[in-house]
């Protein structure tokens with residue numbers, strides 16, 4: 001619930017006239033990780049009993065956890081209908097088994113159980129689509145990852161960034177995402193900074209335009225993968241429905257409205273989208289946009305194939321050559337999202353397994 005919904009709901013439960021400070025107390029307790037109403041010690045006891053009888057604080061059960069020595073942790077959630085999703089906590093560079101935990105944490109959230117886009121290089125895509133997640137199933141992920149941060153740091157540290165890059169296509173579940181981010185950014189609760197949120201899309205044109213008009217305010221990343229139209233249709237069947245020309249036009253409108261730079265992400269698949277022609281096409285797409293390109297050498301997922309051959313991670317030389325070709329075209333290039341490979345928690349590896 002948003003703050004307003006919480007206030008209205010409390011009024012409807014018949015708890016007489018609920019003073020705003022009481023609503024703030026409950027909202028704040030939940031944001032600080034309270035798992036039961038009994039913990040809300042500044043509320044009258046009768047209230048706490050009443051609330052516990054009527055409501056639950058979290059609806060998703062954490063049913064598994066894996067920790068990578070690089071500081072990444074992955075949580076598996078079993079939802080009320082038995083669907084399984086995952087969320088990932090990424091720690092700053094300095095974290096390791098024999099070091100102090102880092103001070104910077106990023107939460108990677110899922111928006112759907114499975115994914116309808118069906119990218120051939122992504123484990124989630126191979127699962128098919130089950131359903132959209134509800135708002136509480138998004139905020140539950142953030143709350144549980146915040147518990148992990150508190151556990152590691154004794155309460156002295158918070159999640160500083162959110163990336164909506166887990167399972168599913170966020171722009172196909174925009175209403176639930178918008179509400180979840182509104183809750184997380186409410187200063188009476190988490191007070192999360194909008195500037196530290198990134199939404200990644202496979203390129204849903206209508207969703208990009210809606211984002212430009214109605215928000216939520218966030219950084220935008222486009223999983224482009226390739227700027228060769230025919231190849232993109234085959235690699236990302238659900239996203240390929242939007243032509244590259246239409247997609248670029250939507251991105252330009254988004255940039256005109258928001259003034260924001262965007263990130264173009266390219267998962268590099270050995271021998272598939274890493275040739276000189278691929279680099280030229282990618283550079284041509286990036287030109288005219290205020291954009292940097294982020295190269296992600298494919299994070300291995302056993303069993304995935306394309307064109308009858310197993311997909312393979314490109315060797316460093318292939319990635320380096322591709323990067324140089326882009327830079328020669330004047331494109332700004334970065335390389336991220338490699339962490340968590342040891343626990344299948346990196347980009348493209350989430351499976352709810």
Ligand code: SF4
Nearest residue numbers: 115117119122125168
């Ligand atoms: S890469 Fe993203 S959009 Fe593509 S199948 Fe995986 S989760 Fe869906």
